Amino acid sequence: MLRKFRDGIKGRAGKVLLAIIIVPFVLFGAESLLTGGGGPAAVLEVNGQEVDGAQLGQELLMLRNQTAASMGENLDYAALSEEKLRPQAIDRLIEAALVEQAFDILALSTPERMIQQSIVQTPDFQVDGKFSNQQMSRVLADNGFNLNTLKQRLAEEMRIGQLRSAIAQTSFVAQANTDLLIKILNEKRRADLVEIGPEQVQPAEPGTAEIEQFYAEHQTDFVTRRSVDVEYLLIDQQDLLEPVSDDDVRAEFDLQIAQFEASERRRVAHILLEVGEEQSEQAAIEQAQALSARIEAGERFADLAKQYSADSVSAEDGGDLGFTARDGTFP
Template identity: 30%
Template sequence: MLQKIREGSQGWVAKVIVGAIIVTFALFGAESLVSYFQSGGNDVAKVNGEAISRQAVETQVQRGIRSGQVPPEQERQYRAQVLDQLISQKTLDQYAEAGGLFVSDTQLDQLIVSLPEFQDQQGRFSDQLFTTRLAQAGYTPAAFRRELRADTLRRQIQQGLAVSAFVLPGEQQRLAALQQQQRSFRYARLTPADLAEPVTPSDAEIQKYYEAHQDDFRRPEQVKVNYLVLNQQDLAHNVEVTDAELRQAYEQDRKAAPRRVSHILVTYGDGDRTEQQARARLEEVKAKLAKGEDFAKLAKTYSDDSSSAAKGGDIGVIQKGFFGQAFDDAAFALDQGQVSQIVKSDYGLHLIKVTDIEIPSFEKDRAALVKEVQLAQSQDAFNEAVQKLTNDAYEADDLASVAKEMGLTLKSSDWFSRDGGGEGVLSNPDVIAAAFSPDVLEDGYNSEAIETDAQQRVVLRVVDHRDASVLPLDQVRDRVTAAVKAEMTRQRLKAQAEQAVTSLRQGETVAGLDWQRVDAVTRDGADGVPQPVLEAAFGLPRPAADGASYTSVELPDAVAVVALDKVAAGKPDAQSADFTRRLAQRIKAQNAIQGLSESLQSEAEIEKR
């Protein structure tokens, strides 16, 4: 199937598929990443002078949260991970550029149409799947192409390192034998119930722990704000719309609506025919169409676009920008069923037919049209309101008077920090930055009107502020007590386990151990066996005859005593030996890639802000 796609990519449609991507996703401007990759005053880091913007970080963070992969309470840690990842990627990008690595537009086109994520059940590129999946991910076409190109270059570097990794035959044999080695062992859990008496921290122990772990009980700098939200939707609701205005808007939308298009392409200039000969060929087609012959049948006979000719010239649903200005001007001037005059493009000469226009009926689209017209007609009023809000907020010493003057609701927030932000519009990075800016926080001014999206502005004023500080022990005593109790319990269980291991090694019997037996398992593990226990068992030395090797290992809620009873040599077959070889090569490649990344970062000038 991929070979078929590659062959098809030589056709005219594949050559312009990226143009299709660019326009298709222009609809998702609300998630535009274009500005995220531009330098500016809101940068969070620089790598060898190249900026990483705050928006780039926030975009990745919000994607992780919206996808459900990152719990909201881990947002702060995830943000730091994202920044580190972007720094690493930036060093690799610079390394690729310095090394002259390159991905052509044609290579990028072929990669896009071959990605299985964008193919239908028949393995064909699907514009609908492409549209849906990139929209859900929040990508604009420019950002998608940029990230895909950069990722492809990074993979070129990684693959170059990977193919240089090799494993010697002796290494392969030893690794395969170790991979298939089988071990039989026992393990017993020690839980808080196994302690002689429950742990009860003293006041002195609580105080000591609190003083040693004050960073765990630190409250970040926080503010409370009053704020106003100006939303164009609120103004738009008051706009009365006539049926004539709705129909006019519908016709405008219909003219620009996606449409299904067929074409007959005749190429020239390749030594086979001249432009004049190409025009004569299409004039012949036009004459046959005038006599009532079928466009689809003529496309199969006359079109030089091999990828669409077999489908009667059908090139699918397009939007403006797909195939260049001349093609667009012709295609979007046609109504359903109409055929264009001869159109000249970079690819040759075309006859274009619109077979369908993808737009709901007027009645089905009425509600959306009402909102569209209301927004359009309220734009001037909204712009005036934004200007008034800006002026009034600048001149006022509070927000209550501004709210009264403009008929807005004055809202108040709870405490929030730079990292976490507040709820609703207060989670917007620009709003957070404004709340902690010197003019607002230190000088006590109202903020400027902050654009949170094209139809909304926010103005805020700090009404309370508290510096970062360690919370008093009385406020966090329950948390400290729980932490001390958990730590003391862990230490006592660990000591009890180590004592049991010492006694077992001396040949003594230890009462109260509830052994769980695991027989003849490989490093792949067995159901129900905790991974730390498995790793401990495979980390123990081979036991003496009729003896056992012992160790202890910590688990999330317990400590386990592990006894290794038997080690059986592995007998790798050809399949497992090949797997081990590939695994070893992959590990070596990963180490090489990690080494390169660390080296590039150590040599780079990295400035975090």
Template identity: 25%
Template sequence: MESFRNLIRGWFGKLLLVLFLVPFAVIGIEGYFSNGNSADVATTVNGQAISKKELDNVTQNLKNQFLQLPAINGDETLLNQNFIKENALNSLVGRTLLLQQAKKLGISLSDEQIKQMIAQQPDFQQGGKFSEALYENYLRNNGLKSQGLIDNIRQDHALKMLSTTIMGYSLVSKTDLARLANLQTEQRSIYLANINLDEYKKNINVTGQDIVDYYNKHKNSFKQVASADVDYVVLTPAQVQGNTAPVTDAELQQAYAKFVEEQKKAAKKEVHHIMITVTDTRKDSDAHKLANDVYAKLKAGMTFAAAAAQYSDDTESKANGGLISYVPGAYSQDFDAAVSGLKTGEISQPVKTQYGYHIIETNVQQVNIPSLEAKKAELTAEILKNRNANLYSDTVNNINEQVVGNDALDPVTQTVKSTQIQSVKAMNVFSHVSVLSDPAVKAKIFSDEVKQGDRNASSNIQLANGDTVWVKVRQYYPAGVQPLKNVAAQVKAKIINEKAYAAAKAKIATTLTQFKTEPAEQVVAKSGLKFQFAGEYSRMQQALRAPIQRAAFSVAAPKAGMWSVTTTDMQNELIIVAVSNVKKNGLETLSSGIVENVRQQAQGLRGEQDLDDYLQYLKSHAKIK
């Protein structure tokens, strides 16, 4: 993926990024280079294999996108793994079907067309002409092969052409525009009246059989996410104090020697090379001979920079003394071995790679290492810090053996008196409970082992802030419908509320009926209900509570002088929702900019539906195994 990240920084990367990001799939670049084999197949589409590696890559990309959402905040325990994998597989199947269809329709660019497009790019030109050396350097630096890149551009171009053709030419009528404009911009004048349900609840009797019948009829209303009753104890480094004995000279000398060694290792190594390539006009033997001749000139006194400028075929580095941005693995193992084995200022004999022959020079930048005296205070503090860290680590390890051995959290509190065991009931993956919200801790609490009955005390779990926690699941409640005994009180409350709501609604039934045939002012006057004007709202506004907004936009537009009325249940209240007026903004009343925005939205929605319909059609006629 690093090569892909580097690739997308330039003009060509922007082109590829557009081609990669089709509307229905997120594909990692690794997927384009995976060949797959019969022993590693996730599924086949009309005989064409989708490898498990491809599926894993797409699944991981989708997972990474979800993890970046604020609601998830990197917590993998909140993800529905099966849902993500299913969507990844669907996207790969859809992509494969579209590519197969594009091939049938002859949607393709030839090698020559793609090569011509590449040749016209300024980044690959020198003196106004295409430079093969610049192009080869680009491919090499990004870990790509020319034909592989051409094939992928052809494939992604075909995919984009087919999908954008389907989506871009969806027909949107003026009626469609008018309907969408009305939905988005109409304003409804809303009045509200409320009836408290407490009086209606007083004389409601609920039997045991009522509770059983309601529960059996509405079981899906009593589903629960997985939860657990958990005991836990936290140990912090501050609770374990180390040895404060004076730091000895021997400790300082040892720490200083380690510091010096680290500074030398961290010194930046510059890598220069002279590259002699094999071309149509230069055979391998000729390239090898030229490389040896250049090496001889270097040994005879010619400077590396002068030799690079005169002989190197690496046009990007030759003007800079052969300096390259060296990344291990970019050339070959032999190249890496030569770099590792060279001392500063040394020059290697010619090293062969797939790109030709390289003569390599390395230079390690000198570093100014402060004296022991200058570092004494810092090293002393570091030694004391390490003492505490070692003591903390030893304490954690000793406690951990006792916790695991005794299957209890008590050893923590017995060893470190300032700690205490805490308990939480019915914690689920969405709960925010102190250290238990840490992803590593939640992963333990809701692990497969716990689901299968493991109730043992955990081994120590290291938190990101350096603290340590041990947990013990006392009781685990699996996801699913809660048993009646756990929700009986909740069921009873629902029955009482529904009966009270029905009784209140029955009492005002006549009034609700009158709103259908009589002027609103007349009905309100004789109803005794106190309506208040809530304001004018569109569907896009979020000021109203959701049940009220749904109710207000569920009724038809009223006739002049009339109200369209409905009711909704809101926390021990029956709310009467009345719409007195609906102001529709026809297309002719909207600015051209708004109309165009609505048109684009309508076409986008229709285009997505058309593409989905097309994919469903292809799937219905495909052999997917």
């Protein structure tokens, strides 16, 4: 899921798409993408369970990222519009709600340990074959995720997979099939055997006309495979190699060096302050200003990140998100 989006943002077209996603964040904030600027009003109801605008907005954003990643460099902006993606996002939310309700009826659940194991085994979160908190934080941040959203999505996918598997492995036998099987098992047949010895068979030599008639009726049985004679010339690549001098290599390097440039990378750390029911946007702004003042007064950024950041993964590393390109997700 994350690999598709990460591969999709490479190249010029990917950067254009990334700019389209980032501009609303800069101008209106993340909430405008998820709720349209208002509170989380219900947009649909599934058996009495409400689905609000925030959930629909999040599903639309995730579906848009996945669709764009599958297009590669050839982006179809019409296919990425809300008008095109909204029906698919609603179907996903309905399916997830129905599966969740079915799990509640069946008293089933997805163990937290299974979700954690899936996260640890995700290749995108590994460095040299081992799970890395820093790598996970970087990948989640690049794709607009947080740890809670990732766990929720994994739990939904696991529940859907378990329910589908249970249904697929369930079987029943129709009465008609049972009756047919009983008839076959109880079926009886009578056979008569007549033995004919060689002395009872009169040998006969076929005539020319009979041979020709048999050949005409079975011509395909006497067709041989077509064969051809082939002549070829073997050219060894080693025989065509010509030595290249150091001066020629240096001249070609000087000619091509203008095509390459190193991009600046910066190390990023953050303190995530969430805005929601427990804390208003104004309260979060005031807290951020207070933390900024404490940092300027000499307190360590890492200590404050461990104490106040809502990002539990990066908080353990003092808010550190690792290195990122200057034109990447972070400034």
